[in-house]
Amino acid sequence: MQWPDETAIPGFRQATEEYLSEVDALSASFTALIAESLDLPPTAMDGVFDDPQQHKLKLIKYPPPPSDQTSNGAGFQGVGAHKDSGFLTFLLQATPHRGLEVQNKAGEWVSAPPLPNTFVVNIGRALEALTGGVCTATTHRVSLREEHFIDADGKPLGPRYSFPVFQGVSMDLSTENITLVVPDHIRDLVKDDKVKSDAEATFNKMFKTSIGEGTLVARVTSHQDVGQRWYPDILTKALQGQKDFVSKQ
Template sequence: MLSTLTTSGFADTPATSASTTFTSIPVVDLSQAESPASKATFLAQLRYALVVVGFFYLKNTSMPKNVRDNFVQKSIQLSELPLEKKLKIDMVNSKHFLGYSQMGREKTARITDCREMFDFLTPLPAPGPEDPVYLNVQGPNQWPDEEDVPGFREAVETYLEEVGKLGDTMKVLVAEALDLPANAFARFFNTPARNKVSVLKYPVPSPAKPCSVANDEGYFQGVGAHKDGGFLTFLLQATEHAGLEAQNKLGDWIPVPPIADTYVVNVGRSLEALTGAVCTATTHRVNLHPQYFFDANKRSLGPRYSYPVFQTLKLDLTHEDLTSLRLPAHIQDLVKDDKIKSDAEAFFCRFHLQSPGQGIFTARLTSHPNVGRRWYPELTEQILKAQKEFNEGS
């Protein structure tokens, strides 16, 4: 954890004396931000987490326990429904990439991921026919039948509302940690902000029929190495499984195991773009190694359930908007000598720099090509071809 932070740079930390990389994920206590006596310490720790790590645990949030627990309970019920009921809200039926994505339908870096997923969005209107096509990453949700999971929609909407409040708090604190005015990021967001939750289920590995094959390092792809596209991601790891890993700037994979009553928060490409890469959008993945599905007493933990909420900027911001923020010189200097050995999915970088909507839309076409081919066939083939050529040439 950061001991002292000055305007000229970072002090020594347990992770590194040079402040260029990390070997563990810091824990930041949000309650410290509420007291003038401890707020400076909190902001120093947050700055280190944003700039050096790009990941941190956030504890003592305002999330009501009953709201969180109800959301988790209903989400597990949804994930455990028979396949035919889940397919009623198949993502392929939504031009907005919302609903259910069954096992084997999602790809990261052109490799199939091993998980099921449901996506639900803050209530936002669909774009009009004359609007840019990338705005179609927002629109109406597909909801399961009420009798299949009673109370599910209410649980999700209440949870998204509460995470939205946490996101509003963090927007201010991130600005203050970077020595910006408290409202510096407000103009880049809708009111309320666009938040999307993914209900994720990673299956127990089957030795007889694994859906993910180990590489030489013992890595089984749950979701492949990637960077999130938004401002901040608020991840609730709902079960005890290890497997989430973040890649430091030297290319090493650092475990991010669950810590009770915390959120894992990570920087997305939009915050990285707004800050001129001062804040780090860190590459991460989920490793489904069979050992992670057992506790210390060798008892099965069952499926891994995980629930990220992606806090997104206005979709139609331009490149000029994204590069209009001016950070203080001493903040920019914190990363001037950094060298990063990992940049997962570098193909998407230019799209995210064009606009948040363009970046997210492009990523959805490649990660859910079955949806893209139904609704945007020509664009999908163009993007998949460009991605293949980029990867083969890099």
């Protein structure tokens, strides 16, 4: 059964579908604005999406870390450092917990605390690849240190909840059917050769056959404990590919 029993969670399906509908409209506006910022027509990226677009909503609960957690610099593991595989991610931090961290170009981790009535919008690997690195995918993680579950008065906040919506491109998209051409004067804004190379490597890996295969690889490497259990061969190959890429830099 796709939806929980209405008597168990009254209004859950209606609220979820209405929320997705609103984010769908927001994502369409963002897509047009991104195209225009690249000096392209607002409809330039329409061809990379399915009709209707496919979005994925995750309802995530992070329980407070155990009191005997082992400190490893980032605290009890929430989600390891990664880039989302899709086009854009619209994240609602539904509770006042801190813990979301974003890596800047200097390699430093910067806190992204929740702000009322706002989304965190992450650029994904697909958008980075499509634009040749002009739009750089956001490296981020979730750190679940104990202090992130306590408010300013020292009272426990309980579990952390976050609701990301992942805007995905067509799963059948490949190099043969991509027509997006970013103007040279926009590409010239990317001065970091490593960013360009990373985008090109991402593009080649994710779009050699189809975005669907690249998405699976991204999921497996983002959640390596699950990947090791269910897709050990894919995980081993993906991690080796990452090592080979780094060694060439």
